[in-house]
Amino acid sequence: MSLILKNASAFLRNNAMLPALVCIAVIEIFIHPYLSANYFSHEVDRLLFMLEKDTFNSPMITIGDSVGHGIFADWEFSRGKIANLACNQATETTGQYFFIKRYLKKNHAPHAVISCDRTPMLGNLQQNLTENYIQRCFTEWSEVFEIARIKVDPAFTVKMIAYKLLPTFKYRLHLQQRILGSSNSNIYSGMSEGGSAAQPDNGLIRLISDYKERLREESISQHFFTKIVEMLEAENIPLYYLPPPSKISNNDTDRLIGNSITEMHRLKTHFSNLYPLAEEYKRLPADHFSDDVHLNETGLISYHAPLRSRIESIMNAALQLHREAFLHSFAQGRNLFNLHESNSNSFLYPLHEAIVHTETGMLVITSTGKDPAVELPPISAIDKETGDRVVIHIDLESKEDTLAKIYYRFDGTQPYDETKSVMQVVKSGENRLFFIFPNTFKEGQVRFDPGEREGIYVVKQAEAKLVNTRTSHGKLHALFEANRQ
Amino acid sequence: MQFNSFTFLVFFATFYVIYVSCSHKWQNRLLLLASYIFYGAWDYRFMLLICLTTIVNYFLGNQIGRAYSDGARKKILLTSVVFNLGVLGFFKYYNFFTDVLADILLGLGWGDHSFSLQIILPIGISFYTFQILSYTIDIYRKQISPTDSFLDFALFVAFFPQLCAGPIMRATNLMPQITSHRTFSPVLLKTSCFLFLFGLFEKTVVADNLSVLVDSIYNSGAPDGFSVLLATYAFAIQIFADFDGYSNMAKGLAGVMGFTLVTNFDAPYFSENPSQFWNRWHISLSSWLRDYLYIPLGGNRGGMLKTARNLFTTMILGGLWHGASWMFIYWGAFHGILLAVYLPLNKKLACFPPWLRKLMFFHLICFGWMLFKAHNPVQFNGLLHSIFFNFQFPFQPQHLILLKQVLFYSAVPVLYQYLQYRKSAETPIAEWPLMSRSAVYVFLFYMIVIFGFSEAQSFIYFKF
Structure with missing residues (x-):
């Protein structure tokens, strides 16, 4: 050898x-x-x-x-x-x-x-x-x-x-x-x-x-x-x-x-x-x-x-x-916040062109301009390393067709901007909206813009969950892009 | 399993890793097993035939060695010759001769008979039969002693690098290499690697590509004279590249295992006469025919006429060795005539310059290749007619493409033969500087990778 x-x-x-x-x-x-x-x-x-x-x-x-x-x-x-x-x-x-x-x-x-x-x-x-x-x-x-x-x-x-x-x-x-x-x-x-x-x-x-x-x-x-x-x-x-x-x-x-x-x-x-x-x-x-x-x-x-x-x-x-x-996964998701389980008076914090008041468990947002904005409770997910996503569900009543957006930021020092936003089409009448966030966003603040018109918007339910979706971000967006019921 | 296949690559790589880590005794056993697997890859039934032949000849070889009287030795040798030629004759020539017999009977008006059988021709049977015959004849001639080890003899018969298409080894040469301890020298290893690579190039790039061109012309209905001429030159290169390629690969493979096989080709197309040609082409067969047929027939003793007769007989049988077909017999006869005619002509041709003598003789070889390649005399006549009596050169683009391809694929083997001829060396690039040799390797590698046939094509001589 x-x-x-x-x-x-x-x-x-x-x-x-x-x-x-x-x-x-x-x-x-x-x-x-x-x-x-x-x-x-x-x-x-x-x-x-x-x-x-x-x-x-x-x-x-x-x-x-x-x-x-x-x-x-x-x-x-x-x-x-x-x-x-x-x-x-x-x-x-x-x-x-x-x-x-x-x-x-x-x-x-x-x-x-x-x-x-x-x-x-x-x-x-x-x-x-x-x-x-x-x-x-x-x-x-x-x-x-x-x-x-x-x-x-x-x-x-x-x-x-x-x-x-x-x-x-x-x-x-x-x-x-x-x-x-x-x-x-x-x-x-x-x-x-x-x-x-x-x-x-x-x-x-x-x-x-x-x-x-x-x-x-x-x-x-x-x-x-x-x-x-x-x-x-x-x-x-x-x-x-x-x-x-x-x-x-x-x-x-x-x-x-x-x-x-x-x-x-x-x-x-x-x-x-x-x-x-x-x-x-x-x-x-x-x-x-x-x-x-x-x-x-x-x-x-x-x-x-x-x-x-x-x-x-x-x-x-x-x-x-x-x-x-998805709805099954959402129902199984871990609660992050829920309008019905919190103090509705302090649930939404008006930021811009918005007046908020409570009516029989619902929140009424009166928009005084074309860019109303309120802040939702902050998000804090404990299991950050999982593939689960933050999803915010809002039942919203609107008088006219418009566009609802949720902006997110990782800490209070950053401004909200368009690149970090999720939007949903809103029809006149009752809408069930799901805002699904990228899986990089697990902690931070969220701003809700209910529409682009003056008038009344009624939030009947607002809840955020950490959801195991088993499916991609893009597909979930496509699923709910037209706000189909 | 062809040398030029991925199956063989895996087979050999696996075999070789085990081979180099074995002792000499186990190397021989492993080699024998690998040889049988290699041979059985074509047809497992071939293994039974080679085993039977090995057993019978081992026994007969020992009997010849032990026999005291010349008469007994002769009888046993005769038994061996009859058995080996009988097996070869049955598998290779039975249908040929029974067809001839049927034609004769039909010609005599004795009815239409058919004696044909469905016989598969075992690959390489002509090669190993001649190798075995040399063993028993050499024992009879007392040039060697019979081996005691059956396994060594079995390996001598079945040694896979040269089993299917030679070179036909003699027991005097191969048996000592089997029985004695082998060494792996870097020089032998380097030469062997190069020989294998060059053989692979000759086979997959030159022979396989030229075979497509040659077949397309020879098998077309009425090819023009220019195409036939081109195809004939191409066939001359193809058959050389195919057989020399196999021999080089066989030498290369044997070399990396520590064996040295005899050289089978030595720039044959640079011969000036038939005698030189047969000393350079398929050397192991022509020397076998010389030693075991031509010389026993009388050789060149007894004058020019007897010599010519012996040459003619030897070459006809040599032609028949290639296959059971009248065309091979004609081809053998043609070379027999050439050898006989050149006997008196050699001195007269000396007045021509060497290059002219080579050129003239190359064209005679090519004429012989037409006989070899044609399926029957009618096709041969048609080919001759298109060259000599109706030569046309319809200048069309496909002719230029053909010419370009023939030149492209022929250039390297011709150049390499020239170098071999000039340097009188089997691997003339061996002395080149390292970087030049590297460039040759890169060139050969890319020729094989880009132009080689990726599907393993069979070697021409496997069917002989």
């Missing part, structure tokens, strides 16, 4: 490989930004680049295969544009999981996720296109490790690491095209003519790999589908499975979708936010399809009409779920 170490040391000292390795590392580090910004092989590359560079903050995201992608391509509905992460069957559910994960890192959590995929539970990353759509694209270390753990194929993992460490390898076909005017494999599929070299049928490696697959209790797609549901459940986001339509003559799809829905019903016993919409499965005539599975223009038009209203209702149902979940 010592001889080997001695030789190895001499080998390293005089070997030209060391400077070569340093040179390669430098080239790879510097070339990466250029290559990743300029070369895209297919839709997965583009989508991942967009997820890295842009923010969407869409109210709804869709995942799925190319059929799902076609159905939701460039879709907008009453609450905004869908973030269409449905891509290609080659990414399998594994890719969909990582799409959502990357999306949630940079964007507000959506109100709902729709999965539109023919085979959400099928796939073990063994397709011909797996290399170009999974191994080459999903190369964040966490992704590599997560796939390696479930795939248990060292050669598969090593190739992913090669793609991770060597951008020139990842973009080699584009570089070939650039240098020679042609590439030795198709840039889109990543394969040369005749497909990829498969392991021989009776080869030991193939036999071991087949045996390993037989031992699997669940497919890799099933595993990642469960992880998607888990991840969304943790964020309190409902997942709706919308089976894509199939040809009347295609019984295979029937069976595949039937199996997926059965599996989802099994999962639903553990995850309450999973909704398989089996009743939405449609069989359409053959002339609605451009091939065996993809809808053509006629098919899309005929399928979209009922789907549009269905998506609206899904969104409303999702919002209702969030609202109920």
Whole structure:
């Protein structure tokens, strides 16, 4: 052993490989930004680049295969544009999981996720296109490790690491095209003519790999589908499975979708936010399809009409779920102050253009100008390190439509300013307002501006709680932005 | 499992870590196990065949060694030859010869018969059969003693770096390396790493890319003369890069394990005549054919005619060794004729400058490669016709792209062969300064990463 170490040391000292390795590392580090910004092989590359560079903050995201992608391509509905992460069957559910994960890192959590995929539970990353759509694209270390753990194929993992460490390898076909005017494999599929070299049928490696697959209790797609549901459940986001339509003559799809829905019903016993919409499965005539599975223009038009209203209702149902979940959390929250439990005479302190008086347990604010302001009791949350948020609930009666705001500051020496404010639309009549504060604000003073008009505002209830919301700030704002009851 | 695959990378890395930490005895056992796994990766049934062949030849080799009379020794050797060639003949040539027989019967009007069987050709069978034959013949010739260790002999047969496509090793060379303690010298390690990297470059960058171009032209319906000419030159580079690439990788892998394999190629396209060519091309096979076939046939004893006959016979059998096809037989015969014709011509050609002799002979080799590459005589005639009788050069953009690609992929192997030829060294860059060698490594690395085929393509010689 010592001889080997001695030789190895001499080998390293005089070997030209060391400077070569340093040179390669430098080239790879510097070339990466250029290559990743300029070369895209297919839709997965583009989508991942967009997820890295842009923010969407869409109210709804869709995942799925190319059929799902076609159905939701460039879709907008009453609450905004869908973030269409449905891509290609080659990414399998594994890719969909990582799409959502990357999306949630940079964007507000959506109100709902729709999965539109023919085979959400099928796939073990063994397709011909797996290399170009999974191994080459999903190369964040966490992704590599997560796939390696479930795939248990060292050669598969090593190739992913090669793609991770060597951008020139990842973009080699584009570089070939650039240098020679042609590439030795198709840039889109990543394969040369005749497909990829498969392991021989009776080869030991193939036999071991087949045996390993037989031992699997669940497919890799099933595993990642469960992880998607888990991840969304943790964020309190409902997942709706919308089976894509199939040809009347295609019984295979029937069976595949039937199996997926059965599996989802099994999962639903553990995850309450999973909704398989089996009743939405449609069989359409053959002339609605451009091939065996993809809808053509006629098919899309005929399928979209009922789907549009269905998506609206899904969104409303999702919002209702969030609202109920939020109200439930609010009811469970820890009290910080409450009008009915305190001395109503000193509850509000007028600051500007406001006169406050009490009437049968309610507070009446008379605004003498267009900028009335009163100060609420100070906030002091004991558990500052938790992810819980301060939420102020006010039942307000107004004579006219206006805008209510609550400003916050961390100590009395700072002035109140617009950057530290939360607002809600106020309609004429009775309003139930929830002001949700960023989770950085746990202690300080709050100023309430009931409206932007002169006149009477009646505060029937005002309470502040520290609430475990399990959901993002942005989404909660969207939930209550229009002060919907 | 191909050397140029990620599966092999993982396999070898795992194997090597264990290998370097083992004692000599366990290194050999581990090597044998790894060799069987490596071979079984193609088809587990191949392992049974190689095991059977190993057991039979181990037994026969020992029997030859123990036999007292020459007659008994000869009988046992004959048994070994019949057994090995019988196995090779069955797996490789059965369908070829039964098809020939069926054609003869049909020609004689004795009915349409088919004797074909569904036989899978075990990878590398021609290589390890010849390697085993050299073992039993050398024992018979008393050049070596039979080994007592069955495991050592099994490793000699199945040693994975050279199992599938050579170089064909002799027992006189490989057995002592198996039985004696191996050392890892930094020089051998450095050379081996370079050989592996260069072999990988030759295979994945040069051979695999040229194979796409060559196949697209040879398999197209009616290619123009310029394209055929270009494809033939490209094939000459492709087959060299493919086989030399494998040999270099095999040498490199064996080298990092402390073994030294024989050199298989030595700048063959810089040969001036067929005799030089066969001393530079697939050296392990041509020397095997010389020692175990040509010389026993009489060699160059007995005048020019007998020598020509012996050369012709040896080359036809050499051609047939490559595969069960008439085209390989024609190719062997062509080289046999070349060797025979050059015997009297060599002195007369001396008046030409060396570069012209090399150029002329290179074109004769290329003519041979057309025979080698064509699927049948009809295709060969078509290719010849388009070059010699109907040469067209339709100046189109795709021709320029083809030319550019052939030049791009051929430049390095041609230059490297030239350096090998000039320096008479296997690794001519070994003496270069450190930074120049580093630059070569970086260049080879990026050529492999950017232009190499990421899907492992099979080696041409695996099917022989």
